[in-house]
Every structure is written in C-alpha cells, then in structure tokens.
Amino acid sequence: MSSRKKRVAKSGGKGALVLIEIAHPEEVVGNQKLPSRLFATDRYPSKRFNLNASLEYLLLVRDVLEGTDEMERLLGSCFGSLFRLPVRRCAFSAKLVHGLLTRQLVTKKMLELWPVFGGDPMRFSLAEFGHVTGLPCGEFEEGYVVDDKARPPKGDYVFWDRLLGAGRRDITIAEVAAMVAGDKEMPPTRKLKLCLIIIVDGVLLATNQEPKPSVKHVKRLEKLDRFLSFQWGRESFWWTISSMIPPAKVIGKCDDPNGAFCRKLRQETKVLVGFPWALQLWAFEAIPGLIARLGGNDEQTLLTYDGEKLPQHTGLGLVDVLHAEHDPKVSGSLIFVGWLCGR
Template sequence: MSRRWSLRGKEIAVDDEDVVPAGLPERLFATDRFPCERINMYSTIDFLLCVRDALNGTEEMAMLLRSCFGTLFRFPVRRVLMGKVIHGMLTRQVLTKKKYELWPVFGGNPFRFSLVEFGEVTGLPCDEFEEGYSIDYELPATEENYAYWERLIGPDRDATIADLVAMVLGDTGMPASRKLRLCLIIIVDGVLVPTSQIQKPSLKHVNLVKNIKNFLAFQWGRESFAWAIRTMKPCPKKLRQKTLRILGFPLALQLVAFELIPHMQG
C-alpha cells in the first residue's frame, strides 16, 4: 500500500498496482502518429448559463448552488476548449487493463482519470447505484409514465432540451417549482448525461424529478461517468474516424487536467 494526494490536496491510500511504473506502458498511438479528427460531444456546457439566467436571484438558484450540482456553476465555462483538448488527451493515453480508467499523457507524464477524479472535480455523488439499476434502463413509453411529462413539459413528447430552455427563459409567470424541475432536467439531460446530438429529456428523469429530494440524492456522478467512459475508451480505429461520439460529461477530463496542469488554463 502506498500514498498519493487527491486533486484537493487530501492524502489517500492507493493499491501499489495503481501506481504507474517509471517505464510507461504501451501508448495507444505512437508519439508522432496522433490522429487529428473531430469529437462530437453531446454535452452542452452553455446550458448551465441558461439555467443560471433563468433562476438568477431566486431561492431556487440558491438551493441549486447548495446542492450536488453547485460545483457545476463554478466551472470556467468561457475558457473550456472541449473537443480539441479532449480528443488530444484521448489519443495520448497509455494502455491499461482497467475498464473504468484513462491514463492520458501530458509532458511525458501520465495522469489518471477515473470515477475518483471525476467526482472530485464535479462534486457530483458517485456512490454505488441501488441494486439492480442499470444506466441503460428506460421507462416504458406508456400513457401512465407520460402523465407527469404532460404536466411538467406539455403534450409534445418530442420536446428537446432547447425547447425546455426556451420555456424557462421565456415564461416569466411560470411557477417557481415547475421552473426548478425543468432546470434540473436541463442540467441532467443537456449537460451530464445527454445521449443524443439533439438533447432530449429522458422519460425516467422526468418522472424522477417529481420528488426533488430523491432527484438530488441520485448518483449523478456515477451515471455521467459511466456514460462517458464507455465512449472515451474506443479502439484506435474509432479514434481515426472523421468524428467520434462522446456521451456523458467528458469536460471532466479537461477539468482534471486543469487542476493537475494549471498552465493549461492560459
């Protein structure tokens, strides 16, 4: 057992097998053979600015800042580079047998990106899911399950996150409780766990937001990380494609790099 320091300066114990040896493992690509293609990330960080504008100065915004989502509103949104930086890190990683870790290399030194680092930079809860839960589970599209959707969003079952943004910004007379719930859906399905290029509300998330306490207690960090890591560790062939689809919240990888390599922030 050895010791290491977390991103926030806390000393933690790690297994010796987690420590990268002095001689780096094999890289995914040779150092002069990196592909230079484009990443298509479904997460839209600007939706956080929309939520802040919609709830600015309200008790609902104050509650959000105190919640598990509070750290999201302190991100350097205007300075993130997203696709270009993240693609560079994905192509400059060393190979690891661990399914839920990345080891990008910067300046000749690798750094780990795992659920631990994801939770530290996002502040999101990353504990275990309830037994039997799967991120791939979707509620059946029954009339019963759409009943609350119609109360919260309306009759349009093809509504997008952009539609929800227009609703919360445009309807000044909207009840505060409804606006808060719509904003929570925008955060989750537009920023943390979008699963399509045109982001849409998830039926299971809409039903979950009926109870705000349960919604805020959900393990959003683990959910978002799970979606991201499964698409951030593609085979080399996919990284050479003209576009690469990344789900979840891949910005967390850049935020980890920002904390470890401060001069990257410019």
C-alpha cells in the same frame, strides 16, 4: 534514494485539500515497461470532436432563476458546483481532449482512462471525475440500471404530461429551455424542475446530437428530494467514459475493440457524450503546464460571469498541448500507483 515529491493542491470545496503524488517516469515503472498504447508515440492523429452537451444551458438556468429561492436551493444542491466552475476552464479544447484519448494505454482496467503525458501515466477514473466536478459519485440505489434501453411503460408518462405538456414525447432540451425562458408566469416549483432536467439531460447526460429529456429522469422529479439526492456524478461519468475508451470485446460483434476505437479517433469528427469537460478540468489540475498556457485566473465563474454566452475563444490548441508535454520545467503529473500494484 527516492525522488518522489508531494505537493498540495486546492480542491473545489472550501478549505479542502487534495494530496497529489509527483513522480518521475523511471520511479513509476520500476524497470518495467508500460503497456502498449493505442497509437505509437508521436504518431497521434489530430482530428476534432462534436459535443452533445452545452455549458451555456447553465447560464440560461442561472438567469431564469436569478434572485429566487429556487436558485438558492439549486446552488445548495449537488449541482451548485457546476455554477462555480471557472469560466476560463470552460472553453472546450478539442485538441487537448483528443490528445489525451490518443495517448492512452491499453489496459484491462474497466471504466478508467490511462493517458501518458510527458512520459508519465495518469489515471482518469470515477474518483477524478467526482473531484473536479463536485458531483456525487456514490453507489446507485438497489436495482438501478444506467444503460436501460427498455421502452418505458405508459404509466411513466403521467408526470411527464403534467410537467412538459400532454403528448409532447419528442420535446427537446432546447425547447424546454425556451419554455422556461419565455413563460414569466410559470410556477416557481415547475420552473425549477424543468431547469433540473435541462442540467441533467442537456449538460451532464447529453447522449444525442439533439438532447431530449429522459423519461426516467423526468419521473424521478415527482419527488424533488429524491432527484437532488441521486448519484448524478456516477451516471454522468458512466456515459462520459464510455465514449473515451475502447468498448468491451464481444465475439462476433466487436472482435477488435481497440482497432474500432482507433478508427473512430482517425475520423474527421468523433462525438463525445456525457460531460467531457471533466477530462479537461482534470488535465488542468494534473498538468501544471496546461493551466500556465491557458493564462488568466479563476476568479470569474459561471455564476458571476456577465453574459448569456461563453466567451468566443478556442482555448488551448495543439501547440499548447505539445509545449506543455515537452516543457522541462514540468516535474511530473498525477500518478496513481494503485494500478501498478494491481489494485
């Protein structure tokens, strides 16, 4: 007799529900062995991560646009869900994220992370990213390329010069933030557009140690409606997952992608790009024991939090992760059987 159970969890949207499948390990594998893992069970390295993104940019945007029509428009856009993230879930736990990355299975699935936690395989993909962030993850417009390293044509800097200042090619997101916070006479529309660049290139798509505005993102701001309707969740996920799974195998350039990725996880530090908080947010929903160890409640959000900086606490540590993984009260985790069926 099947021991599969179902529970209903609330999603980020008001009144929306998400059905989560709960299953025991023996029910999932069906007498089949799981694929090999990057590291042997209980032989995971314990290092740390560096983040390029900063959630405190959201607090700055909240403060500089407070009480304005522009803030109302921002909250009503696809970015509004970011300001409604619970503060207690925003303290980044490097141990938790590192633990999930080192527990992942070696699969042929593209752009999917499959960690094993407490004996159960779990999937983190575009679907889960969209669910926990609330960002749009639909198909890109025809001809759009995410990883476009081509040098932008000079014509693309025309709007850049109007918005950011003529000749300011190396301006950083930190400098843009100082600009919007310090200029009290800035026109509201320009301030909103600069805040949107801060959110996109400083929070969701931070790919450099010192984040800078992207030329193609700034150019998209020429038409604000076009910017707000873009599939930012899909692009943020692409960058996020690219630093969380082994790279593609390229003969002569990357002959052993799994080995190369494992070496990076053994380093003293590893840089995560994109929006790595999404993996942590997903883990809190998928693994009840983790949120129980976190304590507190979700009443206070980034929008209602009274402060310019996030609380200085470490979030979950290694002890908390191990406790949640071996807690006998935890009946299971998120299971997506589509992978087991070859879909």
